[in-house]
Amino acid sequence: MATSKYINPFTDFGFKKIFGEEENKDILIDFLNTILPDEDKIYDLTYKSSEKLSSHETDRKAIFDLYCENEKGEKFIVELQRAHQTFFKDRTVYYSTFPIQEQATKGQPEGKGWKYELKAVYVVSLMDFTFDQSADFHHVVELKNQRNEVFYDKLKFIYLELPKFKKSEQELSNHFDKWIYILNRLESFTEAPKFYQEYIFKRVFEITEYTALAKEEQMRYEEDLKIFRDYLNTLDTAEAKGREEGRKEGVLEGERRKAIETAKSMLSDGLPPEKISIYTGLTVEEISQLK
Numbered sequence: 001m002a003t004s005k006y007i008n009p010f011t012d013f014g015f016k017k018i019f020g021e022e023e024n025k026d027i028l029i030d031f032l033n034t035i036l037p038d039e040d041k042i043y044d045l046t047y048k049s050s051e052k053l054s055s056h057e058t059d060r061k062a063i064f065d066l067y068c069e070n071e072k073g074e075k076f077i078v079e080l081q082r083a084h085q086t087f088f089k090d091r092t093v094y095y096s097t098f099p100i101q102e103q104a105t106k107g108q109p110e111g112k113g114w115k116y117e118l119k120a121v122y123v124v125s126l127m128d129f130t131f132d133q134s135a136d137f138h139h140v141v142e143l144k145n146q147r148n149e150v151f152y153d154k155l156k157f158i159y160l161e162l163p164k165f166k167k168s169e170q171e172l173s174n175h176f177d178k179w180i181y182i183l184n185r186l187e188s189f190t191e192a193p194k195f196y197q198e199y200i201f202k203r204v205f206e207i208t209e210y211t212a213l214a215k216e217e218q219m220r221y222e223e224d225l226k227i228f229r230d231y232l233n234t235l236d237t238a239e240a241k242g243r244e245e246g247r248k249e250g251v252l253e254g255e256r257r258k259a260i261e262t263a264k265s266m267l268s269d270g271l272p273p274e275k276i277s278i279y280t281g282l283t284v285e286e287i288s289q290l291k
Contacts, residue, residue, distance in 0.1 A: 006208045008187040010128055013217075013224040015080045017207060020066050022047060024207060028068070030200045032076065032124065034176045035158055037140060040122070044071040067099070074120040075099035082228075084129045092123050092157055100155075120154040126183070130161045137164035138176075169193065263287050 007014045019028045025045050033041050050067040066078040077095055085091060099121045104114055130137075141157040144150055165180045172178055178196065182204060192205040206212065213221065259280040266276045273287040280287075 004187045005191070005210060006186050006189055006205065007210055007213075007221055008225060008228060009183050009208070010080065010082055011221065011224040011228045013221045014186075014208065016066070017217075017221075018204060019078060020047070021207075024203065027200060027203060028066070028078070031179055032078070034179055035124065035138065035160065036122070036156075040120075040156070042070045042076075045069065045076070065095075072119065074122065075102075076122045076124065078124045078126075080126045080128070082128045084131065088127075088131060092125055092159075096121050096123050096155060096157070118154055120156070122156050122158065124158045124160075126160050126162060128162055130163055131159070132161075135164070137161040169195075260290065264290055267291060 007017065009015055009018055018024075019031065025047070029042050029045055032045075036042070045068045048067045048069055050065045066076075068076040068078065070076065077099065079092075079095075081088070100118060103118055104116075137160060139157075139159040139161075141159070142150060143152040143155060160180070162180065162184055165184060167177055167181065169181070172181055172195075175198070178198075178201065182196070182201065186204075186208060189205075192202070196202070196205065210218065210221070259282055263276050263280045263282055263286075266280075267273075267287070267290060273284045276282070276287050277284050
C-alpha cells in the first residue's frame with residue numbers, strides 16, 4: 001500500500017491522473033501555457049489517441065505519452081521519460097513526424113489537392129534525467145538557419161530536465177517554478193504548501209491525494225507504483241554494476257601500467273623477456289614489443 005499522502009507523478013497512473021483526464025484538461029492547459037513561449041498560448045485542448053505514437057514495447061515501461069490538439073488544430077505530444085535513452089533526441093524527432101504526416105491524410109475539397117500547409121507540432125518532454133552539462137534545464141528548440149534566425153516556426157521541441165531544478169521553497173519566484181517544484185516533490189508532501197493557494201494547484205493536490213481516489217484507482221496506482229519501484233531498482237542495480245565493473249577495470253588497467261613500467265626497467269637492465277614475463281605477468285610477445 002502507498003505510504004505517501006500524494007501519488008507519485010512519475011508513475012504512468014500519476015502522470016495521466018494529473019495531465020491526461022478530460023475533466024481536468026485545464027491543468028494540462030495551464031502547465032503547457034507555463035512552459036511554452038507566450039505566442040503559443042493555448043485556450044482549449046482535445047485529447048487524441050496516442051496509438052500512432054507507439055514505439056517498441058520496451059520503451060513503454062519508461063515513456064508515458066499524451067497526444068492532444070488545440071483549438072487551432074496544432075498538435076501536442078506530452079511525454080514523461082524516467083531514464084536516459086541513447087538516442088533520446090532522435091526518438092523525439094521521430095515522434096514529431098507522426099502528427100506531421102497525419103495531416104496529409106485528411107480529405108480535401110473535390111478538385112483541390114493538398115498544398116502541404118501544416119499546423120504546428122510541439123513535442124514536450126519531461127525528463128527525470130539530464131542530457132547535457134549546461135545549467136539550463138528548460139530548453140525550447142526549433143529550426144534555425146546559419147544566422148540563428150528562425151527558419152520554421154511550426155515545429156518546436158520543449159525539454160525539461162527536472163533533476164536540474166534545485167530551487168528551495170523560499171526561492172520559488174513564479175508560476176513556472178511552482179509547477180516544477182510540485183512535480184519534483186509531490187510524493188514527499190505531507191500536506192499542500194500554504195503558498196500553493198492558486199486554483200490550479202489546489203486542483204492538483206485534490207486529485208492526487210491517495211485517499212481521495214476510488215478503490216479501483218488505488219489498486220491501479222498500487223500496481224503502477226510497484227512497477228515504478230521495480231524499474232528504479234533495476235536502474236540502481238545496473239548503475240552499481242557499472243560502477244563496480246569500472247572500478248575493477250581501473251584497478252586492472254593500473255596494474256597493467258605498473259607491469260609495463262617494471263618490464264621496461266628490467267629490459268634496460270638486460271634481463272631476457274622470458275624472465276621478465278615470470279615477474280610481470282606480461283607475455284613474451286608483449287615484452288618484445290616494448291623494445
